[in-house]
Amino acid sequence: MPTFNDLDGKTLAPRVAIVAAGVVSPLGLGLNNSLSALKANRDCILPVTAFEVGQCRCKTAGQVPDEVLDQHLNGRKSRRLHRASKMMIAALDELRNQDPEFAPELTVIGTTSGGMSFGQDYYRALHRHRGLRHSPQWIANYPPQKPVIDAQETCGISAPCQIIANACASGTNAIGHAFECVRSGKYQRVLTGGYDAISELVFVGFDSLQASTSERCRPFDRDRSGMVLGEGAAVIALENLERAHARGAKIMAEIIGYGISTDNHHLTQPDPSGSGPRRAMEQALQSANLTARNVDYINAHGTATVFNDAAEGKAIRELFGKVPVSSTKSMIGHSLGAAGAIEAVVCLLALQAQLLPANLNFSNSDPNLDLEIVANESRPAKIDIVLSNSFGFGGTNASVLIQKYAA
Amino acid sequence: MNLRIAGMGWVTPLGRGIDSVWDRLLRGDHATAETISDSVSNKAYSGFRVPSETLKDLPPHPRLRRASAISRFAAAAGLDALTQARSTIGEIDMERMALIFAVSNGGVIYTKRFYHDVVESGAQAASPLLFPETVFNAPASHLAAILGIAGASYTIVGDGAVGVLAAKMAADVIENERLDGCLIVGAEEADWLLCDAYHKWRLLRKKPPIELFSDPPRGTILSEGAGAIFLGGKGDVQIEAIDAGGNFSQRAQAGKIAQQILHRLADHNACLIASANGTFVDLAERTAIEKELPEAIVYSPKAAIGESVGASALWQIIVAARALRTNRLPSTSGAREIACKKAIVISCGLNQQAAGLRLSI
Numbered sequence: 001m002p003t004f005n006d007l008d009g010k011t012l013a014p015r016v017a018i019v020a021a022g023v024v025s026p027l028g029l030g031l032n033n034s035l036s037a038l039k040a041n042r043d044c045i046l047p048v049t050a051f052e053v054g055q056c057r058c059k060t061a062g063q064v065p066d067e068v069l070d071q072h073l074n075g076r077k078s079r080r081l082h083r084a085s086k087m088m089i090a091a092l093d094e095l096r097n098q099d100p101e102f103a104p105e106l107t108v109i110g111t112t113s114g115g116m117s118f119g120q121d122y123y124r125a126l127h128r129h130r131g132l133r134h135s136p137q138w139i140a141n142y143p144p145q146k147p148v149i150d151a152q153e154t155c156g157i158s159a160p161c162q163i164i165a166n167a168c169a170s171g172t173n174a175i176g177h178a179f180e181c182v183r184s185g186k187y188q189r190v191l192t193g194g195y196d197a198i199s200e201l202v203f204v205g206f207d208s209l210q211a212s213t214s215e216r217c218r219p220f221d222r223d224r225s226g227m228v229l230g231e232g233a234a235v236i237a238l239e240n241l242e243r244a245h246a247r248g249a250k251i252m253a254e255i256i257g258y259g260i261s262t263d264n265h266h267l268t269q270p271d272p273s274g275s276g277p278r279r280a281m282e283q284a285l286q287s288a289n290l291t292a293r294n295v296d297y298i299n300a301h302g303t304a305t306v307f308n309d310a311a312e313g314k315a316i317r318e319l320f321g322k323v324p325v326s327s328t329k330s331m332i333g334h335s336l337g338a339a340g341a342i343e344a345v346v347c348l349l350a351l352q353a354q355l356l357p358a359n360l361n362f363s364n365s366d367p368n369l370d371l372e373i374v375a376n377e378s379r380p381a382k383i384d385i386v387l388s389n390s391f392g393f394g395g396t397n398a399s400v401l402i403q404k405y406a407a
Numbered sequence: 408m409n410l411r412i413a414g415m416g417w418v419t420p421l422g423r424g425i426d427s428v429w430d431r432l433l434r435g436d437h438a439t440a441e442t443i444s445d446s447v448s449n450k451a452y453s454g455f456r457v458p459s460e461t462l463k464d465l466p467p468h469p470r471l472r473r474a475s476a477i478s479r480f481a482a483a484a485g486l487d488a489l490t491q492a493r494s495t496i497g498e499i500d501m502e503r504m505a506l507i508f509a510v511s512n513g514g515v516i517y518t519k520r521f522y523h524d525v526v527e528s529g530a531q532a533a534s535p536l537l538f539p540e541t542v543f544n545a546p547a548s549h550l551a552a553i554l555g556i557a558g559a560s561y562t563i564v565g566d567g568a569v570g571v572l573a574a575k576m577a578a579d580v581i582e583n584e585r586l587d588g589c590l591i592v593g594a595e596e597a598d599w600l601l602c603d604a605y606h607k608w609r610l611l612r613k614k615p616p617i618e619l620f621s622d623p624p625r626g627t628i629l630s631e632g633a634g635a636i637f638l639g640g641k642g643d644v645q646i647e648a649i650d651a652g653g654n655f656s657q658r659a660q661a662g663k664i665a666q667q668i669l670h671r672l673a674d675h676n677a678c679l680i681a682s683a684n685g686t687f688v689d690l691a692e693r694t695a696i697e698k699e700l701p702e703a704i705v706y707s708p709k710a711a712i713g714e715s716v717g718a719s720a721l722w723q724i725i726v727a728a729r730a731l732r733t734n735r736l737p738s739t740s741g742a743r744e745i746a747c748k749k750a751i752v753i754s755c756g757l758n759q760q761a762a763g764l765r766l767s768i
Contacts, residue, residue, distance in 0.1 A: 186582070393539055
């Protein structure tokens, strides 16, 4: 098994360690709760409570309860901040507790919608010509960089922030770019991840596209009928492995490869050939000096829409043949800019627990997608290298490879 | 770091094209403000808009048929920068090129229209045509499709400093992925909703002029457009250093961050292209400049062309590059001769971010 990333055939590039992580998602708060939920195959999709969905086709989503988020903050601060900030604070707080010494030189975080619901509150108040008293607070907490800066400030971190908004691939793009920054040797420590909080505008938007479903989310199933949305935040501390080792940091896993591609077929639909996802996955393998045979598990983008799963499934089948595949969006929904980050943490947990997470609601194989789906129940497995995929509007495709750390 | 500016594109309320906009700035022209109103309120604001005739010769690409104003600005600036880059460095292999799109508020016009329908008539009125255009990376997607970029494409979001952060990201992406070049485009569109938001945030003034460095600050005027630079290995202007700066929680801290950035970028042979825009930013930058580069010639283009937020730092970089090439800077009394071989761009945003870079010729 390769343990080094060989950039030019001669020089061994620095290895990139994951030294800490934090997560909050519909699976729960923290790595331990998330792992328990994964082991229990917990379906976290519930009726939407945050806004009216009576006119929508889809009425469910994966949601993070407010009480989970508020436990990290005092009442006054909690009232002022957007839920997205609270999610980032919860995730980053967990990371900092694992490795209080981690001081990033750069922060790269993915999101799609920042504090969107505050923008909605503002517009609704404008529309009804009353209730604008809070508008300066809504506006100040709306920008996508704000939750990241809030979380850094709360956790005593001060690093320049790059906020990547590559639609649903944002989280994986952020992790991939952060990985490359450390592997290049220009940075020793980069904080990365993604966040997104559910909002009416985005929910209604996906519903208008008929991309979301009124049924259960059934990725890769023959009868899949669409996605459900989710929310959450996840952060990962990346560090030059040698440096991390030298300071005695706990090394949880390594990121070993990253691929990015742009599919110019259509703004919202992938090229049916699967060429975009395939190029991202190929590039990730190439960047890690691996072949497809080295990959033990794929955490698929797997939104459960007809076209996305068809394109991704085709690319996986052509490139990897039979390899265990699951989409954990079936448990938690699609958390957009957070998805890639949360799913990277899922991969990390899978490597640590030697577990294949389940693809829920899978009843019938799609005859056009000959995949080895981890159907309905997680199961133990010996896994060393896993691939996590994220693909998004605008044709953005990203894949990262994560490897179990062997000291 | 051998990052050189091989091409640039500029879409502003003073028109389109590097030479044309630069000549107008040197002549002392200021954009003309338009009244921006909306049916949701009887309040009206002033804003600097891109003249409609500016984009008439955009290629008839299917991706631009329904695209928002911000996507059209981005396409125009990006195409112009690429055309200029081709004349500087010859054929460009699109397979070995990345795109980084910088934005702050994004497609606010379509987002407002989309959500207005939902508020007025419920979720069933939501438009599946508008929704995809509300996504931050829609302009980047259109531009990538028009240019045939199939590799790395990133949309980076932030405040006025986002253009400098995009340049930092471009430098990293070029090196990390061993690419030949990177097109950086920053764009923004002006809308009543943005004006109202910035007004409620006490950052806007009712009408021009934007009075730079006045104490107390009297507010800014929003504008729109795009700026693009093509970074490659050839070109007479080099990006010597990029400082990703930091974040400030309170406006009062902005000066300290700006000072730290200037301290790291300081060169006593440099002119300084500031982001002063008539707000608290001016006081932050003035404090920092007085402490770190008290003798520097300082110019901010925002009095003439307004605060374009996501596009603004790209506009500053273009101004800095033109100043080095022409040895001139605009001033209140017409073009001023300068003898600088270096130019520092400092960008202090309105939403907690600050960054800077240094160019040389």
